[in-house]
Amino acid sequence: MTDETLIGPGFADPVFQSQGAFRAILAALAEPGTRQAVTEGLTPPNGLHAAAATALLTLADYETPIWLPPALRDGAAGAWLRFHCGAALVAEPGRAAFAVIDGLASAPALADFDAGTDQFPDRSATVIVQCAALEGGEAVTLSGPGIPGTRTIAPAGLRDSFWAEVAANSEAYPLGIDLLLCHADALFGLPRSTRIEGAF
Amino acid sequence: MTLHTPVTQDAAQPAYNYAYLDEQTKRMIRRALLKAVAVPGYQVPFGSREMPLARGWGTGGIQITAAIIGPQDRLKVIDQGADDTTNAVSIRRFFEKTANAKTTEATDEATIIQTRHRIPEAPLQAGQIMVYQVPQPEPLRKLEPREAETRKMHAWAEYGLMQVKLYENIARFGEVTTTYDYPVLINGRYIMAPSPIPKFDNPKMHMSPALQLFGAGREKRIYALPPHTSVKSLDFDDHPFRIQSWNEPCALCAAADSYLDEVVIDDQGKRMFVCSDSHFCETRREDGHRGAMLADATSSGLVGESKL
Numbered sequence: 149m150t151d152e153t154l155i156g157p158g159f160a161d162p163v164f165q166s167q168g169a170f171r172a173i174l175a176a177l178a179e180p181g182t183r184q185a186v187t188e189g190l191t192p193p194n195g196l197h198a199a200a201a202t203a204l205l206t207l208a209d210y211e212t213p214i215w216l217p218p219a220l221r222d223g224a225a226g227a228w229l230r231f232h233c234g235a236a237l238v239a240e241p242g243r244a245a246f247a248v249i250d251g252l253a254s255a256p257a258l259a260d261f262d263a264g265t266d267q268f269p270d271r272s273a274t275v276i277v278q279c280a281a282l283e284g285g286e287a288v289t290l291s292g293p294g295i296p297g298t299r300t301i302a303p304a305g306l307r308d309s310f311w312a313e314v315a316a317n318s319e320a321y322p323l324g325i326d327l328l329l330c331h332a333d334a335l336f337g338l339p340r341s342t343r344i345e346g347a348f
Numbered sequence: 349m350t351l352h353t354p355v356t357q358d359a360a361q362p363a364y365n366y367a368y369l370d371e372q373t374k375r376m377i378r379r380a381l382l383k384a385v386a387v388p389g390y391q392v393p394f395g396s397r398e399m400p401l402a403r404g405w406g407t408g409g410i411q412i413t414a415a416i417i418g419p420q421d422r423l424k425v426i427d428q429g430a431d432d433t434t435n436a437v438s439i440r441r442f443f444e445k446t447a448n449a450k451t452t453e454a455t456d457e458a459t460i461i462q463t464r465h466r467i468p469e470a471p472l473q474a475g476q477i478m479v480y481q482v483p484q485p486e487p488l489r490k491l492e493p494r495e496a497e498t499r500k501m502h503a504w505a506e507y508g509l510m511q512v513k514l515y516e517n518i519a520r521f522g523e524v525t526t527t528y529d530y531p532v533l534i535n536g537r538y539i540m541a542p543s544p545i546p547k548f549d550n551p552k553m554h555m556s557p558a559l560q561l562f563g564a565g566r567e568k569r570i571y572a573l574p575p576h577t578s579v580k581s582l583d584f585d586d587h588p589f590r591i592q593s594w595n596e597p598c599a600l601c602a603a604a605d606s607y608l609d610e611v612v613i614d615d616q617g618k619r620m621f622v623c624s625d626s627h628f629c630e631t632r633r634e635d636g637h638r639g640a641m642l643a644d645a646t647s648s649g650l651v652g653e654s655k656l
Contacts, residue, residue, distance in 0.1 A: 163366045167418040170378050174416070177385045178559045178574040207382070209375055266503040270383035270392040293388050293535050294574035296555075322537060326386045339386035341535065341574075 154224070156191055158205055158232040165189065166206040173203055176337030177326065181290045181299030183282060185334045193228035195220040199330035200248050200276045201228075207274075208233040208246050215244035215261075215273075217253065244273050251279045251306040251329075258313040261325045269322045272340075276328045280305025282336060288346035290338075292318075301336055303329050311348035318343055367414040367447040373397055377415040377570070381561060384572035389534030390502070391485050391569040399565065406439055408563030409462050409481035412570065416477065416561075417443065417460060422450045424458035429466040429607070429624035436464070453627050465528070467549040469606045469628040472558035474575065480543040482564040485571065487531045487541040507539050510582065518587055527592065533580045540571065542579075548591045548607045553579040598623045599641035600651060601632035613650070620645075 159165040168187040176184040185199075192201035208214055208229070213236045216226055221237050225248075229235055238244050241260040249256065264272035279285075285304030288311055291297070317324045317340055324340030365371065373395070380394040399407040417423065423443055427436035431453040439462060443449040452458050455470040462479040472478065488498045491509045501507065510531055517524045524530075530547035534540045542550060543562060553560065553573060560573040573579065583589040597604040599620035606628060608621040620641050623629035633642070633651075645651045 162371060164418065166371070166374075167416075171416065171418065174378075174381060174385065174559075177382055178572075207375060207379055209372060211376070212379070267499045269387050269390060270380070272383070274382065293577040294385075296557075296576045322387045322390060326382070341386060341388060 155228050155231050156193055156224075158190070158228075160189060165202075169202045169206040173206065173328065173335070173337065176328065176335055177294075177339050178337075179294045180292070180337050180339060180342045181295060181301050183334050183336060188333060193224040195223060195225045196228075196248065197278050197330050198333040199328075199335045200278055201225075202333070203276060203328060203330070203335070204229060204235075204246060204248070205232055208235045210234045210236070212245035213238040213243055215239075215241050215247035215256075217248070217250060220248065241273075247273055247275045249275060249277055251277050251303075251310065254307060257309075258317055258325060258327075263317070263320060263323045263325055266323065269324075272323065273325045274328065275325050276330060277306070277310075279303045279329055279331045282329065282331045282334055286311070286346065286348070288344050288348070290342050290344060292342040294339075295342070301329075303331070303336065311344060311346055314338065315344045315348070364446055367417055367443070368399075369397065369411065369414045373411075374415045377411055380570045381412065381415065381572065384561070384570050385559075385574050387538075388573055388577050389538030389540040389571060391564075391571045393568055394570050396565045396568040400442075401438070403566035404483060406435060406462075406464060406481040407565030408567075408570070409464070409479045409565075410439060410442065410563075411565060412479045412561050412563040413443065413460060413462050414447070416479075417447050417449060419448075421459045422452050422457055424452050424455065424461045425463075426461070426466060426468065426625075426627075427464045428609075429468070429628075430626040432626060455627060465544045465546075466607070466624060467545055467552045469603075469623070469625045472552070472556050474557040476558040478556075478558055478560040480545075480560065480562045482541065482543040482562050482569070483566070484529075485541055485562065485564040485567050485569040487529075487539050502538060505537065507533075510539060514582060514584070518584070524583070524587065524589075530589075531582050533582060534573065535577055536580075539582070540573075546592065546607055547581065547589075550579070550581045550589070551591065555579075594621055596621055596640075598629060598632075598639050600639040600645060601629045601637045601642075602639040603629070603632055603637070613648075 172184040172186045186202040192198045241256040261273040281304040285302045287302040290299045327338040329336040380392045384392045425436040425440040427433040455468040460477045464481045528546050529544045562571045581589040606623045609624045612619050
C-alpha cells in the first residue's frame with residue numbers, strides 16, 4: 149500500500165468535534181465576514197485544508213454528492229472522503245451538493261454549480277474555496293443580513309474574476325450558491341444574501 | 349422454560365446518542381439550518397424525526413436544539429415566557445437527561461434559549477441562539493391551503509393576498525385584529541410566520557444581535573433569521589403597526605414595559621395582570637420593585653416568599 153492510497157483517520161470524537169465545527173460554520177454563515185476557527189485535532193488528507201476537510205466531515209454524507217478538482221478526486225482526498233463520509237464524488241459540478249475549489253483555478257466557474265430553483269432555493273450547492281490566506285488580498289466590503297453596517301474582508305489567492313462572480317451570485321438572490329472561504333483551520337462564510345462591493 | 353429473563357438495572361438504561369438524535373439526522377438538520385440562514389425567512393423542508401413526545405409539543409424546536417447543543421452551552425427553556433410550566437420543564441429535563449446539558453433560568457446567562465410563543469423581555473445578546481417552537485410555519489396557509497400554491501407565492505413574492513387579508517381586517521374592524529403570529533417581511537423578500545409570539549415581541553426580532561432559528565416538527569420545516577436582519581411587521585401607511593399596551597403595570601413587579609398576562613384570582617371576577625416572562629418579573633422583585641398586589645399574592649401563596 150502506498151502513501152497515496154493510505155487513508156488517514158477522521159474525527160477521533162465524531163459527536164463533539166462535528167458539533168463544534170458545525171457551530172463555527174453556523175456562526176460563519178450567520179455573521180458573514182467574521183473569521184471562525186474550526187475545532188482542531190484533524191489531520192486533513194493531502195490537498196485539503198483542515199477547515200475544508202472538517203466542514204465536509206461535519207456536513208457531508210451519502211445524501212450529498214461532492215465535487216472535487218480531478219487531481220484531488222483521484223488522490224488521497226477523494227479516497228478519504230469516500231471512506232469517512234460515504235459520499236459520492238461526482239465529475240459534473242452541477243450535480244454536487246458540496247464542492248471544494250482552489251481559489252486560483254480558472255474552472256469551474258461559480259455559475260457552474262447548482263443555484264437551486266425558485267421554489268426550492270435551499271437545494272443549491274455549498275462551495276468551499278481554498279485560499280492562500282484569509283488576509284492580505286484585495287479588500288471587499290460586505291453588507292446584508294448578519295452584518296451590522298458593513299464588514300471588510302481581504303482573502304488572498306483568488307482568481308481575478310472571483311469577486312465579480314460572487315457579486316453576480318448574490319444578484320440572483322434568493323437563488324445562488326453559498327461559499328465558505330477557508331485557509332488552514334479558519335474560514336469565512338459568504339452566503340448568497342451578502343452584497344459585495346469593491347474594486348473588481 | 350422461562351419466558352421472562354430479568355433485565356439488570358444497568359442493561360435497562362437506554363443507550364442514546366448524545367442529545368438523543370443520531371449523527372446522520374443531526375447532519376441533515378445542520379445542512380437545513382445552514383441553508384435557512386443563507387436565505388432568511390425561507391422555509392427549508394427537513395426530515396422531521398419521531399421524538400419521545402407528541403408532535404405539536406415542540407418537536408421542531410427540540411430537534412434544532414439537539415442538532416446545535418454542545419457541552420459548552422447553557423440552555424434556557426421557556427413556555428409562554430415562564431421557565432416553570434409543563435412544556436418548559438419537560439424539555440429542559442429531556443436535555444439534562446440526554447445531553448447532560450447545563451440549564452439556567454437567567455436570560456443573560458443562556459447561550460441557547462428554546463422558546464414556545466415568547467421572546468424574553470431582557471435584551472438578547474450577540475452569540476445567543478433563540479430556538480422557536482413553531483406549530484404552523486406557513487404564514488399563507490389560512491389563505492391558501494395548497495402547499496404547491498403557497499410555494500409558488502413565496503417563489504415569486506406574490507404576497508398580495510396577505511395585504512388583502514390585512515385590508516379586510518381594517519375594513520371590517522377598523523384595525524388589524526391579528527394579535528399573535530403577526531406576519532413579518534424578512535430582508536425585504538420573504539413573508540415569515542414569527543411563530544405564535546404576541547405582536548408585542550415582533551419589534552424585538554428586528555436587527556436583533558442574536559441568531560434566531562425556527563423549527564416546525566409536525567410541518568417539517570426549518571427557517572432562520574441571522575443577526576442584524578431586517579424584520580418588518582406588515583402594515584399600511586395610514587394604519588401603521590402597533591403593539592399591545594396595558595392600562596396598568598404588572599401587579600407583582602410594577603413593570604410598565606413588559607408583556608402582561610391576565611390571571612383570574614378568585615370566583616368573584618377579581619383578576620390581575622402580571623409579567624408573562626417569569627424570570628424578568630422575579631429579577632425585578634428581587635431588585636426591590638413592588639407591584640400593587642404583591643403583598644396579597646404573597647399572603648395567599650401565589651408567589652413564594654423566597655422570590656421577594
